[in-house]
Amino acid sequence: MRQRTPVIETRQLGVGYSLKNGKKKIVHGCLDLSLYAGEVTCLLGLNGAGKSTLLRTLGGFQRALHGEINLLGKRFNAYSPADISLTIGVVLTEKTNAGGITVYELASLGRHPYTGFFGVLKQHDRDVIEQSLEAAGIAHKANNYVAELSDGERQKTMIAKTLAQECPIILLDEPTAFLDVTSRIETMVLLRKLAKEQQKTILLSTHDMDLAIQMGDRLWLLEKGRAIVSGTPEDLILSGEFGSFFNKEGILFDSSTGKLNTVAPVDPIGVEGDFIASYWVGNALIRNGWKPSPVSYGYININCLGKEQLIITLPGQKQLEVNSIDDLISVIEKVKHDK
Amino acid sequence: MNMNRQALLFYPILLFFLFLLFIGSLIYGAVSIPPECVIDILLGKETDRIAWQNIVLQSRLPQAVTAMLAGASLAVSGLLLQTLFRNPLAGPSILGISDGANLGVAVVMLYLGGSLRQLSDLPINGYPAIILAAFIGACAILGIILYFSSKIRNNVMLLIVGIMIGYLASSIISILNFHASTDKVHAYVMWGLGNFSGVSLAQLPFFISCLSIGLFLSVLLIKPLNALLLGEMYAANLGVRIKQARMFILLCTGILTAVTTAFCGPISFIGLAVPHIARLLLGSSNHKMLLPVTLLTGSCVALLCNMMMVVPGMNTILPLNAVTPLIGAPVIIYVIINRKNIQYFN
Missing domain, CATH: 3.40.50.300 (P-loop containing nucleotide triphosphate hydrolases)
Known part of the structure; x- marks a missing residue:
């Protein structure tokens, strides 16, 4: 101290x-x-x-x-x-x-x-x-x-x-x-x-x-x-006290993203690769109700090679390349829907 | 700094206009007297027309001085109230202070008039009683406003309370009118039309000293008034003692309005409109310049109204309150229509 x-x-x-x-x-x-x-x-x-x-x-x-x-x-x-x-x-x-x-x-x-x-x-x-x-x-x-x-x-x-x-x-x-x-x-x-x-x-x-x-x-x-x-903000977030101040009446503070939401996304999708690209891919995933997580077998995984090169690996090891987050979201939506 | 120098130009210009209007008020009147004779009379030269000498020295001179001071006083009290209540439509008549004075006068003129005649061999005749009553009435309303000002923090609410008290006073006056005899009502109505000729040469020193004290005190308020532009909490944080400043401002307003109203009747629009004219002229609401400019403009406007009361070529005098709205009302309407472009209350 x-x-x-x-x-x-x-x-x-x-x-x-x-x-x-x-x-x-x-x-x-x-x-x-x-x-x-x-x-x-x-x-x-x-x-x-x-x-x-x-x-x-x-x-x-x-x-x-x-x-x-x-x-x-x-x-x-x-x-x-x-x-x-x-x-x-x-x-x-x-x-x-x-x-x-x-x-x-x-x-x-x-x-x-x-x-x-x-x-x-x-x-x-x-x-x-x-x-x-x-x-x-x-x-x-x-x-x-x-x-x-x-x-x-x-x-x-x-x-x-x-x-x-x-x-x-x-x-x-x-x-x-x-x-x-x-x-x-x-x-x-x-x-x-x-x-x-x-x-x-x-x-x-x-x-x-x-x-x-x-x-x-x-x-x-x-x-x-x-x-x-x-x-300090970080201590309060890591100790969970920040979250407990906002976690009420349907509002959730997600300490991994520092964002408030009404429902915490639970459905995990793996994200890795370029730091900035994966940050914003995560942002888009949260908005659509998915939880960005470390890459793991059995998830849909996204490898961000660059801001215009995103490789999606489906659970069946099938790979797709998309060039924008807009396309990325529609692909994932389609996959989830087909399930 | 540039702006201040530019603003300093206003003083000689306004003083020049004031001088012109003052001389004009002495020369121009219901009885036509050649200007050179007026000048001669003023310079103390002998004239063969004693009547003219009396008109100029006993009537026009005190009337011009009265108009000058009354205009300055009403304008300054309007400015103080607008800044204190942070409301462009505040003025001595709106807060009920004029109505209080009015009520005092109504009580004396309508009910005590009879008994006053019996006292006529004493030095107290009708007029001092009216002045005293106006003073008591204005101070009573002021006391009520002061009491509420310590209870109600919100100045807009306080303004509304002032308006309500004004209505109450007017309603009591109407009831008094209803029960009074016709000739007394007539005398009261005449007083209510407003007049700068109510101050005789003998009363002038008292009138001048009261208003000079009030105007002097208001000049001392320039610093807290500027802080109050930011609102009371900011002003308090800048070290202004808010309660004290409020009391002081209301006291100044009370003195200025009560004395003016007692002698001249309830004069509308000068207190409300002149601060706006001064702001438009000066382009600033910094009281260091605005207060003196308001004071001088008030004098000029009152002298102008005083001259407008005389209908050219006729032997009649218009009531003052028929003339003041001619200047005041257009100004207020202009300010309201252009309030988006005129920034003083943003």
Whole structure:
């Protein structure tokens, strides 16, 4: 185990809401969590699992019901709102009305905790804003109105704002929701870069399981009425804990493929050969309800010689060559049907 | 940076227009007085026409100053409310603050009018009572809105509560009207038509100081207002004390609206439309520029309305609330039709 000091550490943290009659609605009762500098942590969970509640509590927007949060070695309660604004930057799902200001002006709002009563920017502030826009990859749009941006560019602008805030910790509530595929990947790559290059501590909630497994240094799996599980994606998958979080109500997590499905394919078909070709052959097999397996006698076996050369060996040792996955699937379907 | 320099050009231009309209308001009126005589009167030269001197100094001058300040105040309170409630259709009249002032005035004019006459030898005559009542009414509604603002986090819901309270106040006014005598109803209706001539030269210092305080306080709010463009949670994360900022904004709005309404009657559209005119002019919703430009534009629009009240060639004056929609309504319709291209609330 690596020995490091967590940037945020919670002990027996209870998150939820205080109700009017003095009672408390506890969403999660005893969270022991750690966030580390230089890491991207992804918070995964279904709707209603309490992701936003946890993020809001860690961001200081709502009070912890019980337990404690240590922020950079100090108790969270010892921080004033002004201290928090220097320590934690946020990117939220809240709708903004910032269409009528420029990207530069929006990023400059991140300097609010540093500027005086009228918010006048000094040279140092301007330098920080320019570096932030550069780091977030949105400097080329600095003089554009926020309303002219795509969703992905808006997200970058909000990230530039948190960078201008110069906080060691960045919390993001579903930063990839509503983004198209390329923007989602760009955003995640950007966050990873910031974690590695600027040693930021980054926590984000997401529904994007594939991206979280791919890009997250650490996952937090949150589910109602269940203790939170944290670890690297691979450890969680290999230990089966990842699967157990999703294996319910007809949804299955296949740890061999990292994919979710409604029914796990059982009918095995042997696949071997070229790495990339066999990966995508496997993908097509799963979609059609077959389980890609190691080549074995008695199966239909596929030898992928190249992306356009697939050799099918039927159980009777009869061999066929096809040139596309489309043809491959129709051959297998025909064989299975004839059986 | 370029944009800021460009925006700085607006100040001299707006100030120039303001000056023109101000002078215009002094020269142009129901009684025609030659411009050179008006200038002479203003420069303090002796004139043989005492009546003209009285009209210019006792009536037109306070009226122009009133219009200037009332317009600025209503426009700024409209801007504060639009930013706070993140709603392009928010304004002092929509939140019920004007209706509150209205209700206070209705109670005094329709029911306490009789008793006020008996007090006429005391320094308190009818007018201060109306002002006080408007103030109390506006502040009462403001108190209710403030109370709800701590209960209701959602600003759209709060806006709807404001509209409902406004309806309640209007309904009470209608009931009061129904039971009051005809001449009192007439006086009240006249007040309700809106007028910039309600502030006498003697009342002017009080009027000016109240509104100047309100306008000064709102200038202090520029920084939190900009943060609020991102919404309350972002603003809180940037170190803005949300509850405090909300209270402050509502307080400013209350002062500006109550004082203006008490003296000038409920004036429609200036608070709603001028912030949009300012945004369209400036092309930005950054309050550093937008607030001063809104303030100046509000003054200009009010002075323009003040001049439009005088029908050329006739000895009559139109009611103010007949004129303000002529400028305000087209602006609002334009903003709504073009809301896809106009980006300020995206």
